[in-house]
Amino acid sequence: MPAARSMLTRLTVIRAVVVATLAACIALSRPLWGTVREFPPAPLVALPPLPDALSPWLVALLVVLLALALVPRRWTPLPFITMAAALALWDQARLQPWLYQGALFLGAFALSDRPRPILQLVLTATYVWSGISKLNPDFGQGVLPWAVAAAGTRATLPAEWLAALGVAVGVIEAAIGVALLLPRRRRAAAVAAVAMHGLLLLALGPLGHGWNPVVWPWNLGMAALVLLLFWDETSAPRPILWSADWYHRALLVLVGILPALHPVGLWDAYLSFSLYSLNVDEAWLAAERGAAASLGPQARAVAEAGTDGRLIIRFLPWAMRDLGTPAYPERRAHVAAFRVQCRRASRPADLRLIVVRSRPLFAASRPQPEVFACRDVR
Numbered sequence: 001m002p003a004a005r006s007m008l009t010r011l012t013v014i015r016a017v018v019v020a021t022l023a024a025c026i027a028l029s030r031p032l033w034g035t036v037r038e039f040p041p042a043p044l045v046a047l048p049p050l051p052d053a054l055s056p057w058l059v060a061l062l063v064v065l066l067a068l069a070l071v072p073r074r075w076t077p078l079p080f081i082t083m084a085a086a087l088a089l090w091d092q093a094r095l096q097p098w099l100y101q102g103a104l105f106l107g108a109f110a111l112s113d114r115p116r117p118i119l120q121l122v123l124t125a126t127y128v129w130s131g132i133s134k135l136n137p138d139f140g141q142g143v144l145p146w147a148v149a150a151a152g153t154r155a156t157l158p159a160e161w162l163a164a165l166g167v168a169v170g171v172i173e174a175a176i177g178v179a180l181l182l183p184r185r186r187r188a189a190a191v192a193a194v195a196m197h198g199l200l201l202l203a204l205g206p207l208g209h210g211w212n213p214v215v216w217p218w219n220l221g222m223a224a225l226v227l228l229l230f231w232d233e234t235s236a237p238r239p240i241l242w243s244a245d246w247y248h249r250a251l252l253v254l255v256g257i258l259p260a261l262h263p264v265g266l267w268d269a270y271l272s273f274s275l276y277s278l279n280v281d282e283a284w285l286a287a288e289r290g291a292a293a294s295l296g297p298q299a300r301a302v303a304e305a306g307t308d309g310r311l312i313i314r315f316l317p318w319a320m321r322d323l324g325t326p327a328y329p330e331r332r333a334h335v336a337a338f339r340v341q342c343r344r345a346s347r348p349a350d351l352r353l354i355v356v357r358s359r360p361l362f363a364a365s366r367p368q369p370e371v372f373a374c375r376d377v378r
Contacts, residue, residue, distance in 0.1 A: 012072065014119065014228050015109055019066050021221030022102040026062055028214040029324040032094055033058045033087065038296035039322040040340035041091035042333040050090060058087070069106055077106035092328040092336070093319065097270045098218040101126060104251060111247040118248050120229050120240045123222070124177045125255035126273045127193065131174025133262070133274035136359060140166020142278045150208030172196075181237040186230045197223040214325050263361040269329050280329035284354040285313040285341065291350035298322040310352075331355050331370075335377055342374035349374065 031037045034055035065080035081103050088095045104122050108115035140162040148157055157165065173196065179189035197219040204211050204219075242252065259272035269280045287295060287303075292311055295303070302317040315334060319327035327337065338353040345351055353372040359365065 010228060011109075011115060014116075014225065015072075016070060017221055017224050017228065018102055018105045019069055021217050022099070022106075023063055023066050024217035024221075025096075025098050025102075025214050026059060026066075028217070029096075030059050032091075032323040032325050033062060037322055038298045039093075039319045039327070040337040040344065042093055042328055042336035042340070044089050044092050044336075047090055069109075074110055077110040081106055081110070092330070092333040093323065093325065095270060095328060096214070096325055097273055097275060098215065100271060101273075104255070107247065108251075112245050114243070114245060114248075116229065117235075117240045117243065118245070118251055119225070120180070120233070121248070121251060122255050123225060123229060124180050124240065125259070126222075127177030127180070128174045129177075129255075129259040129273040130275045130277075131170045131172070131177065132259075133269070133272065133277035133279065134170030134173065135167055136277060136279045137163055137166070138278035138359065139170065139276070140164070143276055144169070146209070147203045150203040180226070180230050181240060183234055183236065186233055190226050190230045193226045194223045212320065212326070265358070265360070269358070279358045281331045281334065281358050282329065282356045283315040283327070283331075283334035283338075285315070285318075285338070286352040286354055287311045287313065288347075288350035291345065291347050294344075294346045296322075331357060335372065338372060338374075339377040342377065345374070353377070 026033065035041075035050050035052050035058075036055045062080065062083060065083055069077040069080050084094070084099060084103055088099075101122060105119055108118035108122075112118055144162055144165055145157055172192075176189050176193050176196065179185035180193075182189075200219050201216060202208050205216055241256075242248070254271075255273075258267045261267035262269060262272035262274060269277075274280060285299070286306065288310055292300060292303070295311075295313070298321045299313045299318050300311075302321055303311040303313050306312045315327040315337070319325060327333065334353065334355050338351075342348040342351060351374055355370045355372070357367045357370075360367070
């Protein structure tokens with residue numbers, strides 16, 4: 001009985017950490033959840049737009065439903081999961097990796113009698129696939145110098161080291177996930193994971209680049225969860241990887257198998273926990289200078305002058321400035337957002353969308369950019 005009571009207390013704390021992390025992330029990305037904003041939504045399916053009158057209430061309702069999920073009953077997380085999934089249909093950008101992971105966590109409390117091994121599976125898979133996603137030439141060349149610069153020093157990494165260091169970082173992160181499955185390596189892996197999250201917060205947080213604040217609480221939450229879930233865990237890997245529970249088996253497919261399809265373009269980057277890998281689909285809006293007046297202030301603030309005289313607005317900084325989150329890094333989402341922007345524009349013929357796909361598996365470079373006019377996406 002004391003052991004069972006201790007486990008219930010531990011699960012209650014874990015549940016509270018998941019809810020608090022999601023609430024903080026949603027609060028830091030409030031414009032993402034409303035309907036009145038500048039960066040265009042990317043509907044997953046054709047749906048009538050939500051009334052703007054609902055916009056001020058959506059974040060409050062999400063937070064209330066998250067608070068309901070704290071009540072220790074099986075059904076209480078389901079209203080939040082349902083509403084979050086519905087809102088993602090109206091805008092794919094809402095399917096951020098922290099929301100996806102958090103919804104899977106809450107689903108374990110709602111849909112399983114034994115949530116702990118399911119939570120462990122999802123957290124382990126996050127580290128493994130996030131590490132694997134960094135095993136590409138773009139990560140070492142693009143992210144590591146930026147991360148080192150966050151320390152405020154003049155230290156630089158030799159260019160010839162960057163590719164190898166990038167691979168090493170990816171291997172270490174994936175190894176943390178694998179080591180969490182091994183009883184004798186769990187505490188060391190948990191310490192390494194906490195240290196990694198600390199370094200990420202140093203680079204991304206207010207002492208570093210001050211970039212992407214929405215993931216600051218996510219990193220804190222994951223550091224807490226890895227200790228709560230693995231520090232005293234002594235079971236073998238099998239109960240974490242497999243059980244008779246249908247939800248456990250479903251998540252083994254979702255987070256254990258399907259992310260392997262991302263390098264060949266058959267599964268989304270965010271659903272594969274491809275985090276800061278740089279190897280994702282990117283997009284730019286190209287606008288004739290005459291169309292500048294019809295663009296919003298956030299787009300104009302990040303616009304760059306193109307060599308052909310057009311204004312170039314990269315989706316990433318535009319979304320970060322307006323929504324507090326990155327745009328959803330998939331070609332179909334970029335095209336869907338461009339379609340909405342074309343409908344808003346007074347002169348749609350002045351707009352072009354430029355999409356650069358992620359680097360294919362074993363390819364030496366990215367594919368040639370695709371260019372879309374508004375007439376191409378009707």
